[in-house]
Amino acid sequence: MTKLKPRLSLIGIGVFAVLLLVVAPLVLTDHWLSNLGKYCCWAIAAVGIGLAWGRGGMLVMGQGVFFALGAYSMAMHLTLETAGAGVPGFMVLYDPLAPLPAFWEPFRSAAFTLLAIVLLPVIVAGLLGYALFKRRVKGAYFAILSQALAVALATLISSTIRETGGDTGLSDFKYFFGFVLEDPANRVMVYLIAAALLVVCLLVVWQLYRSRFGELLVATRDAEERVRFLGYDPATVKLVAFVLAALMASIGGAMFVPIVGIITPAEIGAAASILMIAGVAFGGRASLFGPALGAMAVGWGQSSLGSAWPEGWTYIVGLLFIVVILFLPKGLSSLLPRFTAARRSPGEQPAAGTAAPELEAVQS
Amino acid sequence: MTDASLVVTDLRVEFSGFVAVGGVSFDAHLGEVRFLIGPNGAGKTTCIDAITGLSRATGSARLGGRELLGRPVHKIVRFGVGRTFQTASVFDELSVLQNLDIAAGRHRPAASLLRTRRGVDASIEQALEETGLAGELATPAGILSHGQKQWLEIAMLLVQDARVLLLDEPVAGMSQDERTATGGLLQRVAAKRIVLVVEHDMDFMRRFATRVTVLHQGKVLSDGTVAEVQADPKVQEVYLGTAGAATTAAMSVVPEAAGTPQRKED
Ligand SMILES: Nc1ncnc2c1ncn2[C@@H]1O[C@H](COP(=O)(O)OP(=O)(O)O)[C@@H](O)[C@H]1O
Ligand SMILES: [Mg+2]
Numbered sequence: 121m122t123k124l125k126p127r128l129s130l131i132g133i134g135v136f137a138v139l140l141l142v143v144a145p146l147v148l149t150d151h152w153l154s155n156l157g158k159y160c161c162w163a164i165a166a167v168g169i170g171l172a173w174g175r176g177g178m179l180v181m182g183q184g185v186f187f188a189l190g191a192y193s194m195a196m197h198l199t200l201e202t203a204g205a206g207v208p209g210f211m212v213l214y215d216p217l218a219p220l221p222a223f224w225e226p227f228r229s230a231a232f233t234l235l236a237i238v239l240l241p242v243i244v245a246g247l248l249g250y251a252l253f254k255r256r257v258k259g260a261y262f263a264i265l266s267q268a269l270a271v272a273l274a275t276l277i278s279s280t281i282r283e284t285g286g287d288t289g290l291s292d293f294k295y296f297f298g299f300v301l302e303d304p305a306n307r308v309m310v311y312l313i314a315a316a317l318l319v320v321c322l323l324v325v326w327q328l329y330r331s332r333f334g335e336l337l338v339a340t341r342d343a344e345e346r347v348r349f350l351g352y353d354p355a356t357v358k359l360v361a362f363v364l365a366a367l368m369a370s371i372g373g374a375m376f377v378p379i380v381g382i383i384t385p386a387e388i389g390a391a392a393s394i395l396m397i398a399g400v401a402f403g404g405r406a407s408l409f410g411p412a413l414g415a416m417a418v419g420w421g422q423s424s425l426g427s428a429w430p431e432g433w434t435y436i437v438g439l440l441f442i443v444v445i446l447f448l449p450k451g452l453s454s455l456l457p458r459f460t461a462a463r464r465s466p467g468e469q470p471a472a473g474t475a476a477p478e479l480e481a482v483q484s
Numbered sequence: 485m486t487d488a489s490l491v492v493t494d495l496r497v498e499f500s501g502f503v504a505v506g507g508v509s510f511d512a513h514l515g516e517v518r519f520l521i522g523p524n525g526a527g528k529t530t531c532i533d534a535i536t537g538l539s540r541a542t543g544s545a546r547l548g549g550r551e552l553l554g555r556p557v558h559k560i561v562r563f564g565v566g567r568t569f570q571t572a573s574v575f576d577e578l579s580v581l582q583n584l585d586i587a588a589g590r591h592r593p594a595a596s597l598l599r600t601r602r603g604v605d606a607s608i609e610q611a612l613e614e615t616g617l618a619g620e621l622a623t624p625a626g627i628l629s630h631g632q633k634q635w636l637e638i639a640m641l642l643v644q645d646a647r648v649l650l651l652d653e654p655v656a657g658m659s660q661d662e663r664t665a666t667g668g669l670l671q672r673v674a675a676k677r678i679v680l681v682v683e684h685d686m687d688f689m690r691r692f693a694t695r696v697t698v699l700h701q702g703k704v705l706s707d708g709t710v711a712e713v714q715a716d717p718k719v720q721e722v723y724l725g726t727a728g729a730a731t732t733a734a735m736s737v738v739p740e741a742a743g744t745p746q747r748k749e750d
Contacts, residue, residue, distance in 0.1 A: 126600075332589060333597040335582045339575040346573045349536065350644060351561035351590035 126330045129408050133322050136409070140315040145308055154379060157311040159419035160318045161376040166400050166415035167321045168368030173397070174405030175334065176361040177341030178258070182266035183369045183396050184388035185273050186241040190370030191388065192277075192284070193240065194377040196224055197233035198293035209292075214282050221283045230297055237374045238367065245366030246359065253355035253362075258344075267390055274389030289384030296378045307379075314375040318412065321368050326408060328364075337361055395422075398441050404451025414451060488514040490535075490648050490678050494543040497530050504530045505541070506702040512648070517670050518680045519689050522699035523722065528682040529570060531699070532650045536560055536567050547648060562590070566646025570653050572633035576626030580617055580636060583625050584608045587640035611642040615669060631662040638669065648678040655688050667692035686723075690714075698722075 144156055165183055172178045199208045211218045226232045248269075252262060277284045284290070299306040328334050340347045340357045347354050377383050386392065395418060403414020418437065426433040448454060490512045497505040505527040512518035520528050534541035537557040545552045552560050575583050581604065588605050589597070604621075612618040615635040620628065625636060634654050641649050651670075655663045663685075670679055670692060683689050689696060689710065696713045698706040706716040713719055 327598070327600075330600050331598050332585065332592075332601055335578055336586055336589065336597065338577060339583075339586050342575050342577060343573050346569075346575070347586070348557045349561060349567055350587050350640070351558050353558050 126326070129326055132409060133319065133326060136322070137319045140319065141312060144315070145312070150304055150307065153311050154307065155420075155423050156416075157314045157379040158376065158423075159416040160311075160314040161372040161379065162396060162399065162415040162419050163412040164314070164318050164321050164372035164375070165369040165396055166403075166411040167318070167325055168365030168372075169396060169400045170405055170407070170411030171325050171328065171337075171368075172361050172365035173400065174407070174411065175329065175337045175341060176358055178358060178362060179260075179263040179397075180266055180362070180365060181263045181397060182268070182270035182390075182393050183365070184270040184390070184393035185266075186245065186366040186369035187373035187376070187392070187396075188273055188277070188383075188388035189240040189244065189373065190237045190375075191373030191377050191383045192290070193227065193233055193236040193370075194374040195290040195293070195383045196227040197230065198296060198377060199290050200224065200228050201297075202292065202294040210285055210288070210290075211282060218282065224283075237370055241366040241370035242363055245363045249359045249362040250355070253358045256355075267393065270388065270393045271390050274385040277385040277388075285384075287385060289382050289387075290377075291382035293378060293381060301378060301381070310375070310378045314379060317371055317375060321371070322408070322412065324364075329408060333357075333360070395437065398437055400451075402440060402444050402451055404453030406450060407453035410451045410453035413453075488548075488678070490545070490547050490680065492531070492535065492543070492545045495531060495534055495541055495545065496543050497527070497534050497539050497541045504702055505534065507543070508699065508702070508704055510697040510704065510707065512678050512680045514676070514678055515674060516679075516694035517674045517692055518678070519693040519696045520680060520682045520699060521684060521686070521689055521696060522705070523684060525701075526699040527702040528684075528699055529652055530702075532567055532652055532680075532682060535650060536565060561644075561646075564645070564647035565650065566641035566644050566648065567650040568634070568637040568641070568652055568654060570656070572630065572637060574625040574628070574633050574636050574640075577624065579622050579624055580612075580620045580628070581608070581622065583636060584611060584640060584643050588643040590644065605643070607643045607645070611639040614642060614672070615639040616665065631658045631666075634658065634666070635669070638666075638673070642673070646677065648680070649673065650680050650682075652682045653684070654681060655683070655685060663688055664691075 140156075140160070145153060148156060165187055169180055169183055172180045203209065206212075207218060207220050211220070227236070252265070257265065278287050280286065281288070293301055295301060296306065296310060299309065301307065301310070328337075336347070336352065336357055340352075340354045344354045347357070373383075373388070376387070396415065399415035399418035400411040401414070402418060403412070404410025421436070422433065425436065444451060492511065493509045495505055495508045496503070508527070508531060510518075510520065520531065522528055530539060533539040535545045535552060537552070537555055537560045541553055543553065547563055547565060550563055552563065552565065555563075575586070578586070585601055585605070585608065588607055609618075612621065615638055617632065617635055617639060620632065625633065628636060638649070638651070638654065654670075655666050658666065667688065670681065673679055681689075681693075693710050696706075696708065696710055697704055698713055698716075698719050700722050705722060706713050706719045708716075
């Protein structure tokens with residue numbers, strides 16, 4: 121059973137990969153494939169949230185910050201690539217003689233951009249996490265602090281329209297590392313990269329969850345003091361999960377830019393950060409597939425219901441969130457083991473019945 | 485072998501002016517089951533908190549040649565000091581094996597954490613055998629009986645290879661048979677490790693203690709063998725006189741605790 125379960129999860133990831141990488145490009149229209157790519161980006165960030173929050177107990181309410189680090193790194197590079205040797209169009213709009221801000225300059229380099237997408241979130245989350253976890257900041261304080269950072273960053277971007285494009289954001293990218301983005305074949309390629317990255321992230325957390333680190337992370341979540349008294353420093357355990365989650369959010373953000381074609385502060389602020397959390401809660405924060413599928417479901421809801429009925433959509437998400445928290449605190453994925461357990465032994469379900477779904481979530 | 489003793493000298497702990505422990509000294513050696521007893525609020529738990537770095541304290545607590553006070557919790561653990569808590573604290577969602585595996589893990593290189601466990605460490609098998617949990621390997625710790633949880637905690641200290649075991653009310657809420665089993669276990673463990681047991685159950689103390697220190701209102705009231713302590717008029721006064729009926733019952737035979745004593749209620 122304990123041996124079978126990870127194997128089953130691996131098969132699950134395989135099936136998921138085939139659906140995303142083979143079936144979807146064959147059956148979906150360009151429009152929906154691009155939408156699916158967008159959901160994949162949120163799902164990548166969500167996998168990280170599942171790791172940090174579901175397994176690590178850190179309510180990361182400001183993943184928009186790390187999403188932004190990746191997204192804006194990528195967007196600056198693509199903007200410069202589109203502008204060629206000159207200065208981006210929106211900057212010239214305000215001041216025809218405006219020089220390129222110094223922090224933009226290195227993003228002309230593709231290698232620097234890729235490094236920034238990986239290293240910026242690692243450095244920022246590393247420093248931030250070290251400061252917070254060593255001081256044992258946790259629970260609501262941690263959540264509020266991370267949320268405040270997302271708000272601050274979104275505000276900063278909004279207010280620096282000359283340097284960052286402000287609320288209008290960065291858009292109109294023509295090239296993606298030399299590939300013409302208008303070309304449908306290239307758009308499929310960009311989608312495939314995002315989908316493949318999502319599969320890789322799933323594989324990473326799959327291995328983490330079945331490793332000793334995964335067990336230690338759950339132990340730290342449930343009884344931090346006890347872990348300390350076993351000779352570990354819980355701050356280090358949490359830091360690893362937090363940094364990985366930040367890295368995934370950044371990768372999601374980076375791929376979001378060429379797929380969606382625009383990045384604005386609205387995509388990284390408080391509301392966006394909470395929507396990411398909502399998807400994870402909806403799918404099941406501690407399970408392997410829950411966060412990704414939940415995020416994709418919320419994304420899909422947003423593009424179908426959200427565009428048809430924008431005022432109603434916000435309320436629907438809110439309502440969904442309340443219902444899940446009240447009746448399914450472990451998300452939709454907890455229905456599955458419950459369902460199979462009920463079929464296996466109808467009637468006689470002792471105390472183990474209540475513990476089983478949680479346990480399976482841990483072992484998956 | 486200097487490592488064979490834990491020597492606490494003039495330990496003082498204050499909580500914003502309130503002196504919870506006011507100059508307590510005692511020592512514990514290899515080969516004895518050392519008891520620290522006293523009525524609720526005497527400062528027993530606070531003594532353990534101070535030794536393990538959870539509460540700030542003055543004075544000295546030396547393990548062998550090493551001073552423990554003033555160091556962070558996980559450093560003190562790495563010197564070989566292990567403890568349990570008054571309320572059993574095991575990782576409920578993890579299995580017995582996973583719990584023990586984490587306890588054994590501090591000797592492993594960090595990179596090995598990324599791999600999956602294969603098989604069961606010899607130290608874990610031994611601890612399971614010792615504590616009678618061998619049949620519960622795959623059971624989630626959360627559904628163990630109360631007594632089994634306490635044993636799991638002791639097993640975790642064994643695989644952690646703690647040289648000092650500080651046990652805070654390990655038999656609270658246990659049945660008489662479980663108490664007897666626990667007492668026997670502690671006597672066996674004490675042959676190789678320093679064992680200090682905090683209790684307020686006098687019957688358990690009488691049966692298994694080699695030496696006893698009695699605390700009262702943050703001070704050492706009496707110190708010696710079980711017989712010496714019981715004959716001490718000061719101890720009799722605290723337990724029979726001022727402390728009233730509840731502790732009188734504790735002094736007599738087999739008081740069955742109704743449930744798990746919570747830290748806060750103490
Ligand atoms: N963190 C704390 N803050 C303030 N007072 C405390 C704290 N911990 C313990 N105390 C007080 O110190 C005294 C000793 O408590 P404790 O060591 O738990 O007693 P025991 O374990 O012997 O029952 C009690 O009066 C208790 O209220
Ligand atoms: Mg106590």
